[in-house]
């Protein structure tokens with residue numbers, strides 16, 4: 001099969017298109033013909049060498065699949081050849097990622113593709129959608145009529161998180177650039193705060209009458225953990241999905257009985273089933289910003305890292321048509 005192989009840690013030129021053996025299918029596993037995948041910040045973080053201990057080289061990486069079951073291993077109960085499926089391969093798992101024509105995956109991580117979506121649309125949702133679900137539903141336990149501040153609402157995770165939070169009946173505050181405000185409002189954000197020119201702590205105080213929000217969802221990092229108590233209501237929850245690069249002083253968290261959660265997303269079918277229901281109902285929609293082929297993955301990495309296609313900023317996921 002054709003695969004984009006990471007040969008060394010470094011820039012996009014560290015990838016090479018190669019012919020490699022199709023992986024063996026084990027007990028409880030599926031061989032899936034990958035029709036589409038997508039690019040995530042995790043992919044370029046791995047590529048540039050942020051996780052050397054977890055990714056032995058050479059490696060096939062990639063964290064979104066939409067495709068068709070080509071073969072089932074012994075003991076597979078829920079899938080048959082020809083089923084259309086979508087999923088995130090096991091992150092740092094032994095069977096490799098999605099930058100290839102085929103992927104082998106435990107059936108427990110997979111569900112059927114939403115019937116109303118193309119493979120490209122479905123592939124654009126699995127990692128970001130699963131992460132947003134885990135953060136807002138599993139960890140923050142966001143409830144109807146509560147409020148949430150989503151940092152980075154115009155990004156891949158943020159744009160699904162806004163839609164999910166609205167579907168759950170929450171009031172959504174989000175941070176983004178001025179140029180992204182119409183986009184996040186169209187996704188359902190009730191209030192958009194320009195992080196380049198406004199002080200979000202003051203804005204949240206003004207907008208909530210000093211009550212604060214019930215949940216902060218951080219997709220950006222920096223000083224968010226130590227700042228969150230200043231925007232939280234009493235017993236509020238903070239969920240972070242980013243590396244803790246800077247030590248932070250959480251003394252203010254004490255005063256508001258804050259609850260902190262750190263998420264490195266785990267794959268499972270349950271989250272995907274919930275996401276599939278939301279996608280099929282139209283309450284969450286995929287957003288595609290740029291499309292490339294398997295061979296163009298190095299270019300697709302540059303596009304995501306620069307945040308620009310043809311010199312212009314874009315919204316939504318960078319997807320890859322493999323078939």
Ligand SMILES: NC(=O)c1ccc[n+]([C@@H]2O[C@H](COP(=O)([O-])OP(=O)(O)OC[C@H]3O[C@@H](n4cnc5c(N)ncnc54)[C@H](OP(=O)(O)O)[C@@H]3O)[C@@H](O)[C@H]2O)c1
Pocket residue numbers: 040041042045127128131151152153154155156157158175176177195219220240241242263264265266307
């Ligand atoms: N722990 C986990 O399980 C997990 C899972 C998925 C993702 N992640 C991590 O979460 C982060 C976000 O992922 P993503 O896919 O959403 O990335 P993304 O698509 O690149 O989105 C990031 C967004 O944040 C905006 N932004 C930059 N600085 C900001 C600031 N100070 N305040 C508010 N918004 C700001 C960016 O705008 P501009 O592009 O205009 O600067 C962009 O719209 C990445 O670090 C990723 O690795 C973690």
